[in-house]
Amino acid sequence: MTRAQAAKPSAVPDREEALELYRRMLIIRRFEDTVQDLFLKGQVHGTTHLYSGQEAVAVGVCSVLAENDRVAGTYRGHGHALALGVEPQGLLDELLGRATGVCGGRAGSMNVIDLEHRLIGCFGIVGGSIAAATGAALALKREGGVAVAFFGDGATNQGYFHECLNFARVFRLPAVYVCENNLYGEFTPYEQVTAGEIRARAETLDISSQTIDGNDVFGVQAAAREAVDRARAGEGPCFIEALTYRYVGHSRSDPGRYRKPGELDEWRARDPLIRAREAIGDTAEVDRAVEAQIAQVIENALAAPFPSPDPDAREFKDG
Amino acid sequence: MAEIEFREAIRDALAEELERDERVVVFGEDVAAAGGVFVTTPGLFEKFGPERVFDTPISELALAGAAFGSAVCGLRPVIEIMFGDFLPLVMDSLVNQASKYFYISNEQASVPLVVRSAVGAGGRFGAIHSQSPVTWFQAVPGLKLVAPSTPSDAKALLKGAIRDDNPVLFLEHKRLYSLKEEVIGHGSEVIGLGSAAVRREGSDVTLVSVMKGVHDCLAAAELLASDGIDAEVIDLRTLRPLDRGAIAESLSKTNRLAAVEEGPRTGGWAGEVLAVAAEESLDDVDDLWRITTPEHPIPYSPTLEDAFLPGAEAIAASVRARLGVAAGRS
Numbered sequence A: 001m002t003r004a005q006a007a008k009p010s011a012v013p014d015r016e017e018a019l020e021l022y023r024r025m026l027i028i029r030r031f032e033d034t035v036q037d038l039f040l041k042g043q044v045h046g047t048t049h050l051y052s053g054q055e056a057v058a059v060g061v062c063s064v065l066a067e068n069d070r071v072a073g074t075y076r077g078h079g080h081a082l083a084l085g086v087e088p089q090g091l092l093d094e095l096l097g098r099a100t101g102v103c104g105g106r107a108g109s110m111n112v113i114d115l116e117h118r119l120i121g122c123f124g125i126v127g128g129s130i131a132a133a134t135g136a137a138l139a140l141k142r143e144g145g146v147a148v149a150f151f152g153d154g155a156t157n158q159g160y161f162h163e164c165l166n167f168a169r170v171f172r173l174p175a176v177y178v179c180e181n182n183l184y185g186e187f188t189p190y191e192q193v194t195a196g197e198i199r200a201r202a203e204t205l206d207i208s209s210q211t212i213d214g215n216d217v218f219g220v221q222a223a224a225r226e227a228v229d230r231a232r233a234g235e236g237p238c239f240i241e242a243l244t245y246r247y248v249g250h251s252r253s254d255p256g257r258y259r260k261p262g263e264l265d266e267w268r269a270r271d272p273l274i275r276a277r278e279a280i281g282d283t284a285e286v287d288r289a290v291e292a293q294i295a296q297v298i299e300n301a302l303a304a305p306f307p308s309p310d311p312d313a314r315e316f317k318d319g
Numbered sequence B: 001m002a003e004i005e006f007r008e009a010i011r012d013a014l015a016e017e018l019e020r021d022e023r024v025v026v027f028g029e030d031v032a033a034a035g036g037v038f039v040t041t042p043g044l045f046e047k048f049g050p051e052r053v054f055d056t057p058i059s060e061l062a063l064a065g066a067a068f069g070s071a072v073c074g075l076r077p078v079i080e081i082m083f084g085d086f087l088p089l090v091m092d093s094l095v096n097q098a099s100k101y102f103y104i105s106n107e108q109a110s111v112p113l114v115v116r117s118a119v120g121a122g123g124r125f126g127a128i129h130s131q132s133p134v135t136w137f138q139a140v141p142g143l144k145l146v147a148p149s150t151p152s153d154a155k156a157l158l159k160g161a162i163r164d165d166n167p168v169l170f171l172e173h174k175r176l177y178s179l180k181e182e183v184i185g186h187g188s189e190v191i192g193l194g195s196a197a198v199r200r201e202g203s204d205v206t207l208v209s210v211m212k213g214v215h216d217c218l219a220a221a222e223l224l225a226s227d228g229i230d231a232e233v234i235d236l237r238t239l240r241p242l243d244r245g246a247i248a249e250s251l252s253k254t255n256r257l258a259a260v261e262e263g264p265r266t267g268g269w270a271g272e273v274l275a276v277a278a279e280e281s282l283d284d285v286d287d288l289w290r291i292t293t294p295e296h297p298i299p300y301s302p303t304l305e306d307a308f309l310p311g312a313e314a315i316a317a318s319v320r321a322r323l324g325v326a327a328g329r330s
């Protein structure tokens, strides 16, 4: 964290754009609060991995993407999806297993796919997003698009990370690899299972790399713009390590006992929403609008139908 | 003896084998300090220390490779692959190295490793955290596949697997972890791999399954009893090697057999059971069929997942239909 604190304050875009970034982060935060709440009430099933605390990373990166770019997210993917403009309604409906979900209730929280919004998928296999984005970059290279992979610190210990970054560098693929270092993979502190510096792993492959403060949305945006522009210009892949923190447990069943004393409070003091608000000033109007939007989404979602278990109604094509 | 949960049976088996044989080591993701995401390994790290029980990076290739190499050189590793869905990542070491080694080395060295993995649907975990990937491994000579249904068996079979001198894939169904049972025989039993158990005797039809499916078959048998159908339930316990004798013996009594598999019909282990039945017992057979899941990935939505899985009602309905018996006959 000390590295992140040392980062220079970043340039704030004009008020309208800054407010838009803030609005997207707030949607994610309120959405995740809602999911947590519905989970405790037994309405969201299975397990979920919330993005609360990490909003600035997805929002900052996705804000610089163009129409023909594509994103691969993780099982901690609600933030990746919402940052791309996936409808909160369709996403919440999916999490509730409703027929009106973005994947008709087939996918659930960990595996959301929404191609219309440039999300080629959220990947439940750690490192899977890295692989998918590498392939996407191979295709997008033809038409000037860029592929972004989001993944965690833990994923940098997967074979996928090493193989794909090398592959992308060798073929100069337009890929941007965004490692969200939130200090833990599940319950294990990342230093305990990670040799050396994460960024050095990309640097040694001759990939343009930076470590940034992942809780400063404007700084993330600037770093992402640089990386995406390079990739689009044909200069090959870029790597960003964004230092951030997740506020809630790894997944549903994790009370977070492994956190160091005071760590959570320290990071909450550097909350990406608070910091954006400090830079922007008055956000009351956006705050009210998002509050009302999410309240409506919850109401609609709870009333939406489940997919029919009737075999005739759940017809599927055999690929 | 007190009742214990399936997950405690796993832990006890590991603890007893760690105690008994210092070559046994246990490693995996979050198995040590945190005690396992399914709470199957609490206390082992505290008791046996970081040389024997340790957390690894999220590196399944390294986990499986380390298990293989260390097994060849004197350790008896037990690794945990958190979800069965992640097993494709360990497949190379397991399938191409570990399972071949004893044979192609002309038996110079065996490879005593166990891969434990949580499998099974019904928990709303979606398509990539719910599979029971038995048949990805069934066609691999040199690998044994264990799939217990009760705490007693889980304990005795895991001990058997750890003492087995060559690779074993040990599957634990997530929906069974909280199942409680009094562990028989003071829990010191060891079951060698390859023997089935008859869970319920019957004369009209044989239901064959593993893991959670055994419990569904037993519940289905109760439903069928009220229709006057007397079902026998066989728990295979080990899917490779298959207990061919147990299948033949049951068929000689019932003449009808349904294999109930939590997995797709195409290429499933249920097909293997039917093949064995046809090969060994053709003269005894009046009917053979499979009760499986549909040919699509496991859906997330509760309504879809429930309809997807072959539960007790579906099994009973299928048996009635095959036997031409209407529900509630008696």
Ligand SMILES: Cc1ncc(C[n+]2csc(CCOP(=O)(O)OP(=O)(O)O)c2C)c(N)n1
Pocket: A076, A124, A125, A126, A151, A152, A153, A154, A155, A156, A180, A182, A184, A185, A186, A250, B029, B058, B060, B082, B086, B089
């Ligand atoms: C191949 C694989 N191994 C293990 C898991 C189980 N698992 C899910 S998330 C996770 C931790 C990942 O940590 P990190 O990459 O830092 O991402 P974070 O969850 O912190 O965002 C693990 C081990 C998995 N989903 N896939």
Ligand SMILES: [Mg+2]
Pocket: A152, A153, A154, A180, A181, A182, A183, A184, A185, A186
């Ligand atoms: Mg992490």
